[in-house]
Amino acid sequence: MQWVLGEISKGTLFQYGPEQGILSFRNNLAQFLTKNYGDKVESEELIVTTGATSGLALTASILVDRKATVFVENPTYFIALNILRGDLGLNVVPIDLASDGIDCDKLEAAVAKYRDEAMERESRRFSCMLYTIPTFHNPTGICYSEAVGRRVISIAEKYNMLVICDDVYNLLKYEHSVPRFSRLKALCGKENKLVISNGTFSKILSPGIRLGWLEVPHSLVPRYTNCGFLLSGGAINNYTSGIIAQLLQDDDIQNNLNFLRSLYGERMQLVHDYLANNLPAGWTVSHAKGGYFLWVATNQNVKKFCEVLQEKDVNVLNGSRATPHAEITDYASADYSHCFRISIAYYSKENLLRACELVCDAAKKM
Ligand SMILES: Cc1ncc(COP(=O)(O)O)c(C=O)c1O
Numbered sequence: 001m002q003w004v005l006g007e008i009s010k011g012t013l014f015q016y017g018p019e020q021g022i023l024s025f026r027n028n029l030a031q032f033l034t035k036n037y038g039d040k041v042e043s044e045e046l047i048v049t050t051g052a053t054s055g056l057a058l059t060a061s062i063l064v065d066r067k068a069t070v071f072v073e074n075p076t077y078f079i080a081l082n083i084l085r086g087d088l089g090l091n092v093v094p095i096d097l098a099s100d101g102i103d104c105d106k107l108e109a110a111v112a113k114y115r116d117e118a119m120e121r122e123s124r125r126f127s128c129m130l131y132t133i134p135t136f137h138n139p140t141g142i143c144y145s146e147a148v149g150r151r152v153i154s155i156a157e158k159y160n161m162l163v164i165c166d167d168v169y170n171l172l173k174y175e176h177s178v179p180r181f182s183r184l185k186a187l188c189g190k191e192n193k194l195v196i197s198n199g200t201f202s203k204i205l206s207p208g209i210r211l212g213w214l215e216v217p218h219s220l221v222p223r224y225t226n227c228g229f230l231l232s233g234g235a236i237n238n239y240t241s242g243i244i245a246q247l248l249q250d251d252d253i254q255n256n257l258n259f260l261r262s263l264y265g266e267r268m269q270l271v272h273d274y275l276a277n278n279l280p281a282g283w284t285v286s287h288a289k290g291g292y293f294l295w296v297a298t299n300q301n302v303k304k305f306c307e308v309l310q311e312k313d314v315n316v317l318n319g320s321r322a323t324p325h326a327e328i329t330d331y332a333s334a335d336y337s338h339c340f341r342i343s344i345a346y347y348s349k350e351n352l353l354r355a356c357e358l359v360c361d362a363a364k365k366m
Contacts (some may be wrong), residue, residue, distance in 0.1 A: 039182055055164075075336050076141065126161065135169060174178065275359070
């Protein structure tokens with residue numbers, strides 16, 4: 001605690017911070033990420049944020065044209081749509097997701113259709129962006145295969161498409177063999193100019209501290225540090241970044257991560273095994289090896305079923321809420337009203353088991 005107490009008594013953390021974030025935070029974070037990802041993270045490529053929500057909103061507002069198209073997975077993290085379409089008014093186009101990642105043929109066809117080079121020349125912003133969750137996806141729990149990851153990168157390079165990855169669950173892995181790559185950015189190499197990793201302390205420490213980071217290609221860093229938002233406000237969460245810099249240095253964050261991996265890993269296994277053994281025939285449950293979510297696919301619409309569970313205080317997310325458009329489009333064919341998502345993050349093993357019993361009882365009565 002020595003270092004941070006010194007900074008607090010000097011008052012530095014109470015000042016506007018440097019736009020990118022204080023160096024000690026970025027250095028300690030780079031070291032922590034390098035160790036846990038197993039490949040190099042450069043502190044020069046890190047930018048402090050108040051979490052993945054702010055990383056996405058900031059990136060889309062400074063790098064993407066107002067008339068641009070954003071491709072999203074179908075299904076996806078539904079609140080991201082409130083930012084992209086709701087707050088920023090961007091055109092959102094959903095693309096089907098398979099068990100090994102986004103459907104690349106559909107993605108490429110859609111990018112070829114929507115990319116607008118004249119728009120890019122005029123505004124010097126991207127006309128296309130992919131918003132993706134390649135690792136322990138929300139809501140399905142899947143991880144991209146390396147082949148799909150590489151194809152996404154090659155599509156991005158061919159069409160100058162920005163790619164922002166919500167890498168919020170990547171560190172919460174419960175088996176050594178997953179994920180197959182630490183984050184999409186790791187597959188890009190040094191010449192990467194397009195792929196951004198959007199990280200957060202919300203899932204490995206606490207959402208209330210509102211702290212995260214963007215890991216952006218070197219060439220894009222000045223676009224952030226010279227944007228009005230950071231020039232006016234400085235580092236977005238300077239004070240908290242100082243405290244976390246110390247916790248990173250003292251290994252408290254590492255210890256907490258190790259603790260969460262073991263706790264959540266046990267919960268995930270327990271819930272999976274119970275559901276796999278007790279759901280009715282025709283219902284399947286995914287076996288996520290990290291992150292928060294199990295994805296149950298059924299053979300019927302589960303809207304009413306989810307409402308019945310809610311009356312019993314069991315909250316699951318109906319899959320249709322995670323689809324950007326209910327209707328079938330050229331690039332997205334399912335509305336996922338026959339699926340639902342279960343999260344293992346918040347409740348104890350006992351409560352989760354009780355909820356699983358109620359889920360299976362209700363399922364058998366369908
Ligand atoms: C995919 C995804 N992105 C972003 C967030 C929000 O992250 P943060 O708290 O860092 O803003 C969540 C939280 O549920 C999430 O699942």
